[in-house]
Amino acid sequence: LVRLEGQPISKNRKISQGDVLVFEMPEIQECNMDPVDLNLSAVYEDEYLVVIDKPAGLITHPGAGAPETTLAHGLLFHCKGELSGIGGVERPGIVHRLDRDTSGLIVAAKTDVAHRQLGELFHSRSLVKEYLAVAKGRPELISGSIRKPIERNPTQRHKMRVCQEGHGREAHTDWKLEGLYQGGYSLLRCRIHTGRTHQIRVHLRSLGFPILGDVVYGYRALPFLPAVPSRVMLHSAHLAFEHPITGESLDLNAPLPEVFEPFVDASLRLD
Incomplete structure (x- = not known):
């Protein structure tokens, strides 16, 4: 916190010669x-x-x-x-x-x-990194590629956003439709070629498919879901890479957590 004459000031406040600024540093934890x-x-x-x-x-x-x-x-x-x-x-x-x-x-x-x-x-970018996301909406295509740069939101610093070419940082996500479900949502497999903060969440939101439970990036409750999302429904499901020491090819998978089960129940599939 920065004060001028005992009052907090903003970063846009102009200061003059002779002004005395007082800095209050938070206690280090x-x-x-x-x-x-x-x-x-x-x-x-x-x-x-x-x-x-x-x-x-x-x-x-x-x-x-x-x-x-x-x-x-x-x-x-x-x-x-x-x-x-x-x-x-x-x-x-x-x-x-x-x-x-x-x-x-x-x-x-x-x-x-x-x-x-x-x-x-x-x-x-020599690793294969794939995520599974339960997202609002039903894509018309079965797959796609998102190449949109990402930057930090200047007014909400905890959020990221898609920006124009020449700004932010390069971001590339491929996605594939794994299933359409009753209730107006889909299961998407997302492969990231870059590792930007909140990349999949921001990219899917930019397509109009916010991830279920992700209120930070536009999710609003759907009326006919099989359950209420208790978290952001995003899971790092697959990693494949060459072992850095032994050279062994590693192909690793993590099953979906139980919280996903009501949403991917086979009886709810439309396709």
């Missing part, structure tokens, strides 16, 4: 990185890396705001502290992130060498 047993489920694990099926409701690592238990705390317990240190104390082994409400596959590195090599795979 120490990060408690003690291991926490979160009963994490590993889809794949060896001495170099681990792939976790992350539950929804869990952020990947500590950040700004009130301290809370994160996936990083659970990884410290699961791996007995044997994690890469490249990400720093607060991000042990963390190579990439999933949103709090997104469940499914996420990779962590146990050694610094594996971390660097995994980072290269992500940077070169």
Whole structure:
């Protein structure tokens, strides 16, 4: 908080010579990185890396705001502290992130060498990353490709938005229709070629298909759903990549969580 003559000022306020500004810095919260047993489920694990099926409701690592238990705390317990240190104390082994409400596959590195090599795979886009989303609406096409840059919303900093070419950052999502359902929604498989914040959520919203439960990006309740979405209905379902150390081809899948079951019941399919 910044004050001028005892009053808070905005970032647009012009100041003059002789003005005295007072800065109030928030108290720094120490990060408690003690291991926490979160009963994490590993889809794949060896001495170099681990792939976790992350539950929804869990952020990947500590950040700004009130301290809370994160996936990083659970990884410290699961791996007995044997994690890469490249990400720093607060991000042990963390190579990439999933949103709090997104469940499914996420990779962590146990050694610094594996971390660097995994980072290269992500940077070169050499991984296959596919998500399943339950989205409002019924696409007329069976598949499509979205190439729209994404930027942070300047007035709502917690949100991202599609922007014009030449602005923001490149973002590319391919999607495929997996099923149409009674109640006015669809199951979509989304493959991301870039890893922008909220990418799938923003891209599907731009097509007019907000993800069920995602009130941040335009979802409003549908009247004939089989259940009320308790979260953003997005799941990291498939990862395929070459093991950075052994060269083994890894093809990993995470089944849909139980919360998805009422929405993908075969008796509700229209196609």
